[in-house]
Amino acid sequence: SASGGTKTAALRPPLCPEALHAPAAKQVHMAMQVDNPLKYMGKKITAFTNMLATVTQMDIEIVDADLIRLGGTGGYAAGIGESIEDAGELYFTAMRTMRTICLDNPREHPICRACPNLRNCREMLNICSPIVVGGKTVGIIGLLCFSEERKKTVLANKTFYMEFLEQTSHLLAMNALERRSSRQAERKLDMLMRVTDSNPRIIIVFSRGGRISF
Numbered sequence: 001s002a003s004g005g006t007k008t009a010a011l012r013p014p015l016c017p018e019a020l021h022a023p024a025a026k027q028v029h030m031a032m033q034v035d036n037p038l039k040y041m042g043k044k045i046t047a048f049t050n051m052l053a054t055v056t057q058m059d060i061e062i063v064d065a066d067l068i069r070l071g072g073t074g075g076y077a078a079g080i081g082e083s084i085e086d087a088g089e090l091y092f093t094a095m096r097t098m099r100t101i102c103l104d105n106p107r108e109h110p111i112c113r114a115c116p117n118l119r120n121c122r123e124m125l126n127i128c129s130p131i132v133v134g135g136k137t138v139g140i141i142g143l144l145c146f147s148e149e150r151k152k153t154v155l156a157n158k159t160f161y162m163e164f165l166e167q168t169s170h171l172l173a174m175n176a177l178e179r180r181s182s183r184q185a186e187r188k189l190d191m192l193m194r195v196t197d198s199n200p201r202i203i204i205v206f207s208r209g210g211r212i213s214f
Contacts, residue, residue, distance in 0.1 A: 036138050037176035038064050038131065044179070045071035046080070052168065056161075057150065061142040062131075062172075067091060070139070074146075087117045091128055091140045098137055100129040100162050104155060124151040127161055129169040133177060141169050 038045070049060040049071035059074035067088040069079050084091070089111050094101050106112055106123040115121065128142035143165055145151050154161055 036064060037133055037173070037179070038062075038070060038139050040179040041070070041172075041176050044175075048172065049073050056143060056164075058154070059144045059146070061144060062139060063088070063091060063142075064139045065095065065137060067140075074144075076144075087115045089114060090126060091142070094128045094130050094140055095137045098130050098132060100127070100166050102127045102158060102162055104151070122146050124148060125154060127154075127165055129162075129165040131169045131173050131176075133173045138173070138176075141165065141172060 041048070045062055049062060050073060053060045053073040059076060060072065061069065061076050062071040063069050063084060067083055067085045069076065069082050069084055072080055090101065090103055093111060103109055103111070103126045106126060107118055107121055112118060112121070123144050124147060125145045126142055127144075128140050130137040131139040131141060143154075143161065145154060
């Protein structure tokens with residue numbers, strides 16, 4: 001656990017090599033949910049990634065379930081809004097297995113062989129964790145380093161970094177859910193105000209399930 005007695009969740013069972021090599025990763029449907037809570041984060045994602053990069057001294061990348069980059073630092077900051085689907089084999093695997101993965105040999109690992117950016121890739125290490133809401137993966141958060149020295153430091157504390165990233169992905173999911181609930185409440189209030197402004201009589205608004213909403 002981290003210093004100060006903060007509790008961290010136990011790591012999920014490690015992946016077997018076959019799970020990382022599975023060629024069917026891209027066959028799994030990972031379409032972006034219409035109401036993916038991450039979309040409610042907006043510019044907060046950029047502030048979050050910058051803060052996390054400062055704390056970890058590593059670059060950060062956050063993508064949604066369609067592998068659209070929502071946030072990034074360092075060399076990835078300029079690519080926010082772009083798709084990384086063609087180079088996202090590792091993230092596809094993390095989504096499919098819903099497990100945190102530490103890849104300490106990019107370019108050499110079989111999971112990277114199909115990447116069209118293989119020759120230009122400078123990553124020395126990538127730790128990624130799924131962002132899970134309601135049992136579904138809505139995105140991925142990744143920690144990346146580009147120096148051998150930093151890689152050695154991270155690997156010497158590998159368990160800590162993996163647990164830290166899992167906790168971070170959980171907090172990100174909770175924050176996104178809270179912002180979505182807040183936005184939904186604002187929309188409901190706006191709808192009620194518009195209805196009452198147009199009709200002074202008593203109005204009852206029902207939900208799709210037949211329950212009274214207002």
